[in-house]
Each structure stands twice: as structure tokens, then as C-alpha cells.
Amino acid sequence: MRRSASARIGIGFAAFAISAWSFFPIYWMIVSSLRSQQELFTRPTLLPSSFSLESYQQLLEVTDYPQQFRNSIVVALAVVAITLVASIIIAYAVTRFRVPFKLMIVGSMLYAYMFPPMLLAIPLYGIFVSLGIADSLLALVIAHCTLTLPLGVWLLWGFFKSMPFELEEAAMVDGCTRLGSFVRVVLPLSLPGIVTVAIFAFLLSWTDYTYALVMISSDTQKTLPVGLASMVGSFELRWGEVMAGATLIALPLFLIFTLLSRYFIQGLAAGATKG
Template sequence: MATETDPQHAPETGSESESGLLTERYVELGKAIGFHALLWSLVTIVLFPVLWMIVVSVNQIAFDTFVSDPAAWFSDASMSAYDQMVNETRFLTWFTNSAIVSVSATVVSIVVCLLGAYSIGRLHFRGRQTVATFLLITQMFPAILIAIPLFLVFRDIGLFNTLTGLVIAYVAFTLPFAIWMLRGFYENLPTSLEEAAMIDGCTRVGAVFRVIVPLSAPAIATTAIFTWVLAWNEFVFALVLINDPDKKTLPPGMSEWIGQYSLNWDLLMAGALGATLPMLVIFFFLQSYIVKGLSEGAVK
């Protein structure tokens, strides 16, 4: 006996099913196009200053020409600015000084902050929160407010106009930031890690360097990178504490290229590109460590 089929519960036909799948594909395609359009827009905004530096360093053109006539970007390209930067200025000396000071300050800050961040983030002692708050408060003062007292102290103890004194100043400048950055990671690690290591015979210090430090390697790498960037770009301390032209770092050294009545834009942009290139290379090759250090908060 034939039965009647309810129209509301009738099975979907092949055309209706294909239409639904096609609609879903169009929706997914639209989302993908929108996501990539937004992503490339952000990339363009971020990379525009780098492109502007490259174009101006080889061809001094006005901004309106840069926007309206891309064909003129490299029409009269010349590497004279780079030749002048290398052979007629102290750029390489300043670059070397910046590398020595920033790397030294980063290494000292990381070594000190390993135990400092661990003690504040893992150990429970009286005054722990006060110390953490004091470290945070030190980041609220402008650098110029600290630079003058440092200048007076360093002048009296013989550290003025020395790279050693600049390294000490940079350590004082970057250490609170490094401690706070590592402290958040250490607080999320389970305390059972040290307990298991100490049951097996490790001391507290041994548990830190054998268990905690290897697990926090991505966070340490991220902290080191950001600490190095702070030291590499620092201007005020380097300007106040260094007076010898052969001991200056890049930021105050390149500021001498800005005259009162003239400004050599191609030379300045060539120097800015040379100072930016190390950061671009480091972030490009170590981006995986940065992502892991900023996202991980537990044991794998």
C-alpha cells in the first residue's frame, strides 16, 4: 500500500544538496579573501616605512612623487649614500659599539633575571609583591629623569665616556622589563617540577637550571630578543653618558647627520636602513621562538 510523503520531511534532492555545498564554499572563499586582504593590508602598512627608507636612500624624491609615480622610484638610483655612509662617516664604528653594548647588556640582564624572575614568580617570601611593584614603578620614570643622576655618578667613579658604563646603564634600564616578562611565565609552571627534581637529589638551584630553564627556553629567547631591541634602540643614555665620537652608538651618532639648516635625507635613510636590518633579520629567523615564548605558559 502506497504511503504519502510529508512535504516538510521530504529528502533533499541532489540539486538542493549541491546548492548548499556551493553556498558554503562561497562563504568560505569570501572569508579567506577578506582575511588575506586584511592581512596584506597590515603587512603593507608595516613594511611601508622600510620601502620608503630604501627608495629615499637610493633616490631622493618627494613624498607626492613617491605616491603618484612609482616608476620614478629607482629612475635615478645611486648607491652614493651607502658609499658615503661606509667610507666618510663613523657608521661602522657606531654599529660595532651598538652591537657590543646591546649584546653585553642583554647577556647580563638575562643571567640576572633568570634567578630574579624565578624568586619573584615561584618563591613565597615576605616583601615579594613589594619588590615586584617596585620593579614596575621603575619603568614609569622617563629615561631623561634617570640619565642626569647616572651621569653625575658615572663621572665621579670614572665610568663616564666608557662602553662599560653604558652597559651598566642599559642593564639597569632593561633588567626590570626582563624580570617582569619572565615572571609571568614562571608563575604558570607547576610547582611539582621542582619538587620532583629535589626528591631525585637536586638542590633548588640545580632544579632551576636543570628543569625550569630548559622548559622556559622559548620565554628566555623572547625576553632576550626584546631586551636586545630596547638596548639597540636606546638614545638618551647613550647621548648623555658618551661624549667620545669613536665610542658613540648608532642612535646618537646618526643624530649628528641632522644639521640646523640642511638634512641629507639619502644618507640618513641609508643609516636608518642599516640600523634596522639587524632587527629585521633577528625577527625573521627567530619568529618561532617569539611566538612560543609569548604563547606558552605550561609544560608540554
């Protein structure tokens, strides 16, 4: 009994230490964004002597952060919408219809993850130049979908494959069409997987730096990660604005995981076991 209690205490202490170590950079980022400009260049303390929104004011008024925020929102939402629609259609088609070499098709879509993003970004940029859409948000949306779509298809394929077709047949016997049974039966039962795919797509697009750096060159089309990195220059360190910008970038992710964590965990667990 003593060993068991000691083990629990040790595990609890280790979990607390790991959590504190992981959370401390986030805490320091938030606290630093609330320090005054003068205090940022003095000896740091765990708590600021006074809280100030000066860094946020400078970020929103002096920099191009608002425009970059809008660009990131547009790109991320477009990537989520395209990924969900295409993933649902492809995964359902290879599950319910006779598609030749369906396993090869689904498996080959994951080959994109075998290569580093920069290796794919270079030929993609060449294609976009030939199509005349380089340096545009459309090019960035397409580039992001090349990474989000394979994962979405693979995860939803596991959901649809494990779902008995008898459920759809019962709905069609009751008067539903094939499309009606899909909308009223399949989609609600696949909600955890759909939410998981949406979170992954938004997370990848919202935090992407490599593709945004390669595909976008004009200042008016830049997204948040690239814009935030440009604030750290060789001759000027705008740490207050950088910390404030990083905090605002992390805020939507925090809200999404807080509100949808239940579906996210269910989707990961179900997708791993059903796939």
C-alpha cells in the same frame, strides 16, 4: 553567506591597506638607500631608475658608522647578557625561596616604567659622573639595564611561578642537584620567556636614543641612533647615508624577529597568562 563573504573581503582589504601603509616607510627607506646621489634630489618615483650602493660606500668610508656599529653591538650584547643572568636569578629566587615581601619587590621594579626616560637619565648621569664612568659604554650599559631588568624579572617570574616544583623534585630524585635540576628542567621549559626577554633587551638597547645622547659625549663612544641623527645637520642633508644607515640599523632587528618570532610570540602569550 553573502554578508559573511563581504565581511571577509572587507576585513582582508582593510588588513592589506593597514599593512601596506605600515610597510611603505620601510620600503621607501630601503629604496632610497639604493638610489644614486643625483636621483635623491630629483622627483621621486616608486622604483629607482638604477640601483646604486654609493650611499652605503659613503656611509662606511666617510662617516664613523663602523665604529658606531661596533659600539652598539657591544652595548646591546652586554645588556642582553646582564639582563638575562640577573632576571633569571632574581625571578627564580623570589619564586622558589622564601623572600620577605616578594610581591612588593617584583612590583616595585616596574616603577621605573612610570617615569619618562629623560627623567631617569639626568640623575643616572649625575651618579655616573660621581663614579667616574660618565661618557663610557659601561655607563650606557648600566643605564639600559635599569629599563630592561624590571621587565625581564616580571616576565620570567610568571614563567617560574607557574612551573610545578614537582618537576624539579623528580629530577633531584633521579640524582640531579638543585642547580642541575634548574639547568636541565627549568631553563629549557622557560626558553620562550628567556628568548622574549633577550629580544626586548636587545631591541631597547639597539634603538635607544635618549640615554645614548645624555650619557655619551665623545664621538668615539657614540652609538648608531645618535650617530645617525648627527648626519642630519642644519646646512647639510646626507639623505643617502641616512637612509643606508637606517636600513643597516633595522637589518639585525628584522633578522632577529624572523628567526625567533615563534619563541617571541610564545613568550609574550605565556608570560601574559602565567604572570
